[in-house]
Amino acid sequence: xxxxxxxxxxQDIALKSREIVRSLISDKIEHLSLxxxxxxxxxxxSTADVEYAEICHISSDFVKCSIESIxxxxxxxxxxxxxxxxxxxxxxxxKCFINHPETIKMAKKEGITRAAAAMEYxxxxxxxxxxxxxxxxxxxxxxxxxxxxGKMDIESVIGVPVGxxxxxxxxYALKSSQIPxxxxxxxxxxxxxxVAAANSLIQLSKDNKRxxxxxx
Amino acid sequence: xxxxxxxxxxQDIALKSREIVRSLISDKIEHLSLxxxxxxxxxxxSTADVEYAEICHISSDFVKCSIESIxxxxxxxxxxxxxxxxxxxxxxxxKCFINHPETIKMAKKEGITRAAAAMEYxxxxxxxxxxxxxxxxxxxxxxxxxxxxGKMDIESVIGVPVGxxxxxxxxYALKSSQIPxxxxxxxxxxxxxxVAAANSLIQLSKDNKRxxxxxx
Numbered sequence: 001x002x003x004x005x006x007x008x009x010x011q012d013i014a015l016k017s018r019e020i021v022r023s024l025i026s027d028k029i030e031h032l033s034l035x036x037x038x039x040x041x042x043x044x045x046s047t048a049d050v051e052y053a054e055i056c057h058i059s060s061d062f063v064k065c066s067i068e069s070i071x072x073x074x075x076x077x078x079x080x081x082x083x084x085x086x087x088x089x090x091x092x093x094x095k096c097f098i099n100h101p102e103t104i105k106m107a108k109k110e111g112i113t114r115a116a117a118a119m120e121y122x123x124x125x126x127x128x129x130x131x132x133x134x135x136x137x138x139x140x141x142x143x144x145x146x147x148x149x150g151k152m153d154i155e156s157v158i159g160v161p162v163g164x165x166x167x168x169x170x171x172y173a174l175k176s177s178q179i180p181x182x183x184x185x186x187x188x189x190x191x192x193x194x195v196a197a198a199n200s201l202i203q204l205s206k207d208n209k210r211x212x213x214x215x216x
Numbered sequence: 217x218x219x220x221x222x223x224x225x226x227q228d229i230a231l232k233s234r235e236i237v238r239s240l241i242s243d244k245i246e247h248l249s250l251x252x253x254x255x256x257x258x259x260x261x262s263t264a265d266v267e268y269a270e271i272c273h274i275s276s277d278f279v280k281c282s283i284e285s286i287x288x289x290x291x292x293x294x295x296x297x298x299x300x301x302x303x304x305x306x307x308x309x310x311k312c313f314i315n316h317p318e319t320i321k322m323a324k325k326e327g328i329t330r331a332a333a334a335m336e337y338x339x340x341x342x343x344x345x346x347x348x349x350x351x352x353x354x355x356x357x358x359x360x361x362x363x364x365x366g367k368m369d370i371e372s373v374i375g376v377p378v379g380x381x382x383x384x385x386x387x388y389a390l391k392s393s394q395i396p397x398x399x400x401x402x403x404x405x406x407x408x409x410x411v412a413a414a415n416s417l418i419q420l421s422k423d424n425k426r427x428x429x430x431x432x
Contacts, residue, residue, distance in 0.1 A: 009354065010329045013381045020380040048378045048403035049265070082407065085301035113226045138225065162264045162408070164236040165229045187264035190408050191298065192378070 014045075021045045025053035035063045039182065039200040046196035055185040057175060062156055063204070065180040066130055069155035070205040074129035076198060077122050079115045079161075083134040086195030090202050092129075097121045115139035123152040130201075132158040134194030137166035144170075144177050156180040158197045160189035230261075237261045241269035251279045255398065255416040262412040271401040273391060278372055279420070281396040282346055285371035286421040290345035292414060293338050295331045295377075299350040302411030306418050308345075313337045331355035339368035346417075348374040350410030353382035360386075360393050372396040374413045376405035 021044045028050075029037045036058050043052045070076075073092040078084040084096040097103045097118040107117035115136035123146045131154055133140045140159050146152035159174040161167045164187050171183040182197055183189075237260045244266075245253045252274050259268045286292075289308040294300040300312040313319045313334040323333035331352035339362045347370055349356045356375050362368035375390040377383045380403050387399040398413055399405075 007323050007327075007329050009327065010331075013329075013354070013379075017379050017381045024380075045379070047406060048380055048383065081304070082298055082302040082411065086298040086407070088297070107223050111224065113223050113229075115226075138229070163229075163233050163261070164240075164264055165233045167264065190263060191302070192406050192408065195298065 017045050024050050028053040032058070033063065035067075035204055038204060039063075039197055042196040042200040043193050046192040049188075051188070052184065052193065055188065056182060057185060058182045059175075059180050061180040062182055063201070066156040066201045067205045069130050070202055074155060075127055076130050076132060077119075077127055078132045078134065078194070079118065079139040080135045080191070082191045083132055083194050083198075086191065087132070087198045087202070089199060095122065095127070112142070113138040116142040119143050119146060119152070128153040128155070130154075130156050130158065130198070132194050132198050133161050134158075134189065134191045135161055137161045137163065137170035140170040140174060141166075144173055144179065147177065147179055154179055157182075158194050159183045160193045160197070162190035162193075163187055233261050240266050244269040248274070249279065251283075251420050254420060255279075255413055258412040258416040259409050262408040265404075267404070268400065268409065271404060272398060273401060274398045275391075275396050277396040278398055279417070282372040282417045283421045285345050286418055290371060291343055292346050292348060293335075293343055294348045294350065294410070295334065295355040296351045296407070298407045299348055299410050299414075302407065303348070303414045303418070305415060311338065311343070328358070329354040332358040335359050335362060335368070344369040344371070346370075346372050346374065346414070348410050348414050349377050350374075350405065350407045351377055353377045353379065353386035356386040356390060357382075360389055360395065363393065363395055370395055373398075374410050375399045376409045376413070378406035378409075379403055 021041050025044055029040050040053055040056050044050055076087060076094045078096045080098055081096050084094050087094045098114050100121060103114055103118045103121045107114045113136060116138040119139050119142040131143050140161055147154050157179050159171055159181050161170055167187050174181050175183055237257050241260055245256050256269055256272050260266055292303060292310045294312045296314055297312050300310050303310045314330050316337060319330055319334045319337045323330045332354040335355050335358040347359050356377050363370050373395050375387055375397050377386055383403050390397050391399055
């Protein structure tokens with residue numbers, strides 16, 4: 001298994017792609033740790049968009065805190081089901097509460113988005129682990145708020161909501177917080193970015209060797 | 217319900233975003249029909265990447281064939297589950313066979329990717345409708361091959377696989393085929409593009425009014 005590919009042909013494609021990605025962005029990410037490079041490479045591989053090599057920002061504690069969370073089997077919480085569907089190699093639980101009846105009730109009652117209410121629901125129901133926001137700025141704001149009030153047990157946040165309304169600002173708020181994080185600066189981000197970052201961390205947590213992670 | 221948002225706050229964000237998208241790309245898509253404009257706008261909304269206004273190519277029969285397929289309740293077939301998870305407002309069936317035991321068996325036996333084998337499995341099991349490829353070039357090639365051999369009953373293809381290995385070429389092959397299609401030129405594409413195009417078509421098929429689709 002390499003980068004989600006399970007067949008020989010799939011693995012060959014993934015390997016060749018990874019080589020191309022490296023040739024395109026290696027000079028832009030050489031200041032990062034090997035683990036961080038691996039995450040950014042996978043994001044560029046998943047989006048075929050080299051701009052991500054320049055707009056990813058990773059806090060210095062992000063990799064360590066995230067890998068520890070994964071090694072301890074803590075939960076991964078996503079804002080939308082599309083993100084959850086992509087994180088399909090984790091031995092722990094990947095949760096999404098956007099369609100949960102309590103979330104829907106809470107969203108209506110408080111006049112907030114369902115994505116934000118889903119974060120509140122998770123916090124109230126014992127969530128501990130990594131939060132992955134690939135879509136909704138409102139969910140990211142809620143996570144920061146809950147963390148700062150001491151109401152949510154967060155190890156790290158993959159905060160890459162996408163869009164022209166609020167996404168940039170919400171990621172800046174995360175960058176300014178004490179939460180270990182990865183963000184993408186500006187409006188870009190989204191499901192493939194979120195999924196690539198999460199899957200890369202899962203791969204890294206399995207990798208005990210000293211050489212460059214994600215390589216076979 | 218507007219562009220997937222079900223709460224007032226969610227709808228406000230979606231509407232404001234759509235306005236911004238229009239202001240950014242309207243001059244680049246004015247040569248398209250209103251329905252085609254609506255699809256491209258939604259793709260740019262979903263990716264926050266205005267480049268999609270320039271790299272989307274839609275065949276002249278794509279919208280008509282796709283909407284007819286949806287109105288007749290025919291299937292939507294996706295290459296990966298992440299794409300399926302995003303197409304969550306269709307009253308018909310959205311299918312994905314990448315994890316089907318027969319697909320896995322076929323992939324091993326034929327030495328092809330599971331995404332490609334999943335297309336073959338669908339074709340052999342009575343699939344009729346729209347194919348949505350958001351990830352795997354190998355699946356797109358397989359779909360074109362099956363169509364040209366008269367072995368797959370396809371109304372249209374959303375062909376937006378992503379990546380530096382084969383994606384560009386596979387989309388060019390689709391563009392050169394007789395299949396009604398949307399593609400993105402070059403390596404870019406992926407799940408959010410595929411999902412945006414599919415959801416836009418579903419919205420358009422519900423819209424019987426003469427004014428700009430996707431507007432409330």
